[in-house]
Amino acid sequence: MALPIGTILDGKFKIVQILGEGGMGTVYKVEQVGTTPPYYYAVKELLISPNTSEEDRKAAIERFNKEIALLRGLKHPRIAALMLPFQDRGNYYFAMEFVPGRSLEKILENSNGPLPEEQTVKWMIQVCEALSYIHSRNPPIILRDLKPGNIMITPDNEVQLIDFGIARRFDPNKRTNTENLGTISYASPEHLGSITSPGQRRTAQNPGKLVQTDARSDIYSLGATMYHLLTNYEPDPIQTPAPGSILAKNPRLHTVKAGNKNLCPVEQVIIKAMQQAPEQRFQSAEAMRVALQHCLPNSVAPTTIQIPALSPAATILVANRPGVGLVCPKCGLQNRPGAKFCQRDGQPLVQGVAVAPPQVRVPPARSSIQARPVQPIRPRPIQARPVQSIQARPAQPIQARPVQPIQARPVSAPATVNDGSAAYRLGLQNLANKNYVEAVNQFKLVLQQRGPYYDVLYNLGRAYRQYGQSTKETDKRLFSENLKFAAERFEEATRYKADALDAYFQLGMCYRDLSLYAQATNAFKQAQSLAPQDSAIYYQLGLLAMEQGNYRDAEAYFLDGLRINPDHALILIAIGRLYIDTKQTSSAISTLRQATQRDPALWEGWYELGRAHMKAREWKMALSALEEARKAGPHAPEIYSAMATCYLKMNKKVEARHMVHETLQRDPKNAEALRLQKQL
Template identity: 70%
Template sequence: MGTVYKVEQLGTNPPYYYAVKELLISPNTSEEERNSAVERFNKEIALLRSLKHPRIAALMLPFQDRGNYYFAMEFVPGRSLEKILEDSHGPLPEEQVVKWMMQVCEALTYIHSRTPPIILRDLKPGNIMITPDNEVQLIDFGIARRFDPNKRTNTENLGTISYASPEHLGSITTPGQRRSVQNPGRPVQTDARADIYSLGATMFHLLTNYEPDPIQTPAPGSILAKNPRLLAREVGGKRICPVEQVIIKAMQQDREQRFQSAEAMRNALLSCLPASVQAHAAVPTVQIPAMSPATTITVKAQPASTVTAAGPICPRCGFHNRPGAKFCKRDGYQLVQGAVPPPQARMSQPILARPVRQPLQARSSSILARPVGSGGSIQARPVAPSNGVAPASDPTVAYRAGLQALNNKNYAEAVNQLKLALSQGGTPYDILYNLGRAYRQYGLSVRDIDQKLSQENMKYAAEQFEAALQHSNTSFNAYFQLGMCYRDLSLLPQAGQSFKKALSLNPDDPAVYYQLGLTSLEQGSFRDAESYLREGLRLSPEHALMLVALGRLYGETKRTRESIEALRHAVQIDASSWEAWYQLGRAHMRAKEWKYAVSAFERARKTGAQNPNIYSALANCYLKLNRKAEARQMLDEALKRDRTNAEALRLLKQI
């Protein structure tokens, strides 16, 4: 149907790549077949244009040249699972395959939940890419289709037969009966459960290195026989392989007996992982019992909040970043996948604090005018202990309960317990530092809901960090957190003073240079900002957030080409950062490169951002390209999200 090329955009350094798909039409093709092929190609373009998901390669630009049809897509580096399997010369590791397939389930859940649902129809190892970061990307939607409830069968029966469900053939027969001219089966069209079958067949191939038999459900024990290394358990005197049970369930001939959604299959796959990995995934275990091929696995629906992939937690500030983030969005600290909250927030013995339902009301404060390090220590008010807290004479118990509550994001209880520990004579620095963290985290958690309450809590957080520094004036963490509080309060000179003190204590921390660069940039001190950011990049050349800040700085100082280069580098390091793509789009706008700007803004949309500025910027670009209908649509999207968006309102008057 087509050929895909890897192409390089000329004049960029480092190189910038796209994948370009060309529709192949033989010169001997009839006019009817040609029109059908072009129609299918255009349908793929329209379908891809509607998809914005981190696990689906994004459409960049459709075009025609010399009578040929093309479209450019995001280039996905890495290898397909087909290539990985070929290079391995044997079955792939079970745990890794399960993790990859859970990621595929995330993409399937997304397309199956569209209105109307989108059915991939050609899910197989060759269409699943694994990036160098070990992330899954689906790359071929050539025969995908939108589900039509009014149809009795598929218009075209396409797909790769080894991975195709019975309904791919346009009809299904009664289990045990052979398909023949006399018994063609009952007409049926593919739905989301056809992709579930294909995913099971893909797993069969990856875990056995045998291509699955077409339209066949594997017999119990057959997969384990092909790969004895698969994890097995003794259940009722029988040896049961959980991952085999999932594959058998997915590949049932009767689609009513398969998993009824990709999310249900993802939950079942989770239970096939080791217990330690399940705990890290933070999703309840789904037990898969022994079963016959016709038995249904009952998978309880999980709340949306429990199945969303959790991103890394910053070990410095405790911020939960998006999945795949390499640097903390809040403080710029380098992240490690699977990191946990700061050591102070963990306990050897968990003590459950009583929940506090009232919002945390910070007392008013005016301490922020005085220099860092001045003033006396905080005199905390004694707070009555919560249920289950031990004697008032032991501050350690209240301190541990406060840390546990902080770790559980129960900030009101954390404050109560830490104040109690302070009143009982606990170690002042440790308590005050964590009390500051509790107030700051609460202030951040309500920033988008109640700005005034957020500011009050941030002020009180600054008080605690200042008080902590009275007991330990060489604490890098306290100075850094105090600087973050001042930045959140827009007290930039005080923030700069705190970060410089932190830098004197730890001159090799890139996150400090990042914060100093941002603080200087926000004050208009461009020369200082560039100096800090460049030094930070010397220490951490792959710091995407630092590159975004440098790109912004170059934009502010009208160094457009340097801005574009810095931001291109940023998106190559972190292609899922909508902020980086958005700033790159703005840089291309300054260069009047409207098509490149549109591509960058579309990538910003793809990563899931709902920022109205993306849509107003797209509208601006479409107007420059004289595409008024698309501009009007983007303005509607921008104003739907923010009715006061200045750029959108200005452009609306032009239209």
């Protein structure tokens, strides 16, 4: 039974309209209490009857939680975004983006006939875009209940998919689905768990070949949806329409002359999508989108579709999205799939590893997030020749000094004891093993044996820089000296290679660590000229601008980086932090929600989202985000001090004291925790 209008859920959502009801619960339109102008969400409820068996109750809760888990990782303009799961009155809920408009089911009911062909095709093209996105997740997500009722059309004529209640992640190791749910009129044969041969009935004696739903199952459902929209007849369950049958139900559909026959392109698309055998359908949503594009007026593309286009021997299983490597937590580089260490920075590539944030100096409103503490390495000091402090110089292109060309030795010549190759290999091994002192010594030995060249200078710079980074928290002098040595080596390396992208990038990182902003900007600009589509460079330029208080420039750099890589979670977090510091709270919340959906394992995203809600004085929502941050980064003291502040604002002093204690255990000098301790 639906809750009354005006009911307050979770202390912040006021029910203003019932959007839909079903056997398992209700979907409400709610208004967030205390927002001006009003801000609306859709809240989905899982209502479990007291008479429900324990087994059914667990299954319903598991299915509800799976829907939440699926939605957490999705961010696409044609998919309503998850905002917040919660419990109230013993029931389960989650809030998500409210999509204004009407479902295609309602539009069809009000039309009293088939929908216009061209508009329907345009809508279905948009559905294909959303399907391509979820099918390209890793593992792919299969919607399994695509139908007119689950496709919303906004006032701007844009499509939104709204129900992922029975969606599942594709598992290539399974022979069939654990559950076979869905609306039968739009369900593919494999929704039933098996496929029978053409002309055969499914019986206990002839159960058919076991199969599971995959991306092509959603293709079938999309074809069945189109059938309904363009004929105003529900499709016969598990039946492929006969050629000419769709045109007979809607003679106004566009046809073309092919020889002595009139063919209907959109009918051909539907029939191909609804083939019984998955291998005879379109093999991807993108392939169907292209075919639909050809059905639009003035299309110069072919107007006939081969049915079926593939033989049963040409089965193509769901293709995963081409592998995408992790982003380096230090420099922001998108690495190759499977890489364990950043190609450019040498940092470990671990999902959710801590990010080194900018140290904003203007304005000094708060201290920045501190990077994860590094255990100090205490080998003997690196012996390097004394150097003068690096002087800041105008940001102009670095001039290459004339050098004698390096004479390559013949490939066929055997390696000699003094050719430097053994020392170079040892240097790389020690660098990978974080034995920076020995790495420096080996790379210096190579320079003595072979003279300077790009690779050894670049890796010597890396060894100095990483050693310096490892001493940042324990010895500021060693940190500064080694960063200066590193910068010299990278500067020298740029003179030996025309396309010294990585050396310029590392040089910029060194200068940024030394707070030499003009030189850092110059180095990153040199890198940008060599790789204008490298989003990591825009990330670094944005951090540099932000650290100097140039928020407008920082935002422009970050947005340029997102245009190149919209899924760059570190850039989204940086923009969110910028919006917090410039008091653009609503923009900060929206951007940081995107960041947490791109990479839920990055604790910084949840932490900054919590801070944004704190700025908006939304203490419960802040705590919810900070709790996610604590799960992802239990080592970070600032999470606990922020939670302590929230509890104190809510007058929960016991919880606040506990969080202060947790903070000081991790950082006995935490200023915010010490301040709160005095208040408590």
